[in-house]
Amino acid sequence: MTDSSAAPDRERAAVAGACRRLGAEGLLIGTAGNVSVRVGERVAVSATGAVLADLTPDQVTVVDLDGRVVAGTLEPTSELDLHLGVYRRYGTGAVVHTHAPMATALSCVLDELPCFHYQLLALGGTVRVASYATFGTPELAASVVAALEGRSAALMANHGALTHAPSLDKAVEHALLLEWACGVYQRAAALGRPRVLDEGQQLAVIEAALARDYGTTHPVPPAQEGQR
Template identity: 80%
Template sequence: MTASSSALSQERTAVADVCRRLGAEGLLIGTAGNVSVRVEDRVAITATGAVLADLTPEQVTVVDLEGKIVAGAFEPTSELDLHLGVYRRHGTGAVVHTHAPNATAVSCVLDELPCIHYQLLALGGTIRVAPYATFGTPELAESVLTALDGRSAALMANHGAVTHATTLDKAVEHALLLEWACGVYQRAASMGRPRALDEQQQLAVIEAAIARNYGTTRPVPPAQEENR
């Protein structure tokens, strides 16, 4: 089934809304960064040169999975190949790339962000740093795709961060979580060498999260409600 360009009007609006939110959160500055969402065989993606914190739906371009423009008045971001590569390799639904300050700072120093807090397990654990390559190049796209194997996030050396998820809202949550974790790492590193969770500790967290259905709201059981 093919998604028509008109069917992506809602997604173009959603991408613009997300960019303005990320700008307000301080994860985007000026024209640096890009966001996309996939609907079947179409991708709504930010236009190159657009000021993302003020993005409008008209500044979101629609392309097919080969990168051909099917709707929109502006050329898509220079990182189009990266976004399309994530969709092809990881079968995801949305991609967020930022130059968020904490994530970018960490990407200038570390080869990987260790799992210093159990919430990083939501992104897959330790976050790899893709080797530096010039923006918009196939070399950069390939290195980031490799860094994303088994992960929902990656850092890009001396560049920024990328996250992906099944939905646009989830990809944004991942971007915010990664930025928070990078900030925690920096604060911890200023006091000493940060401790990382080992494999056994990480496994225990996963088991506890599954057993407790962690991260979801649950009503009070009837028996406990009666005893209140």
């Protein structure tokens, strides 16, 4: 282990900032949950036992892809194998694991969160529920990694949720989107059986999003400027 001053300060600060944002949004409660970002062969990850809504950069530990601590003074999260498993399998850039209330509630009753709203396509469509296993175990890591195949999010049975993305900001956005979708589904299910988008409807959304470059801003075309 080395002195924390040798750590990549920018990544440690980014992880701490992401944890504080997720805490402010109500997705991280107390010490439950963990966040990491990968840079090359190093992973900056929240420390075990830290209050995530108040996390500071010195409470972020840096490990290599084998889990060896290379910077920081605190033990990394007990879910380190889960984070490293996602990095090894999918080559992603950041991982967010939360015990967000709505996602956790649905993880206790659903086998999957169906694609009932087109915004779930940003996560890959239907969100699978990984089989239950004790936290911090290789069995849990393997179950979640398998559930993420072709997806950016998974629910973890009777536990919580996990999202990943090329960047930390996007992984946080995915976590917020997943929690929103879980909340909408819960409310819809209380009123009746939610309709699910079929494959054709999902494909039409994808095609429309690609054609419109959906999710980005666009300047008004020159011919329309005088019409504003």
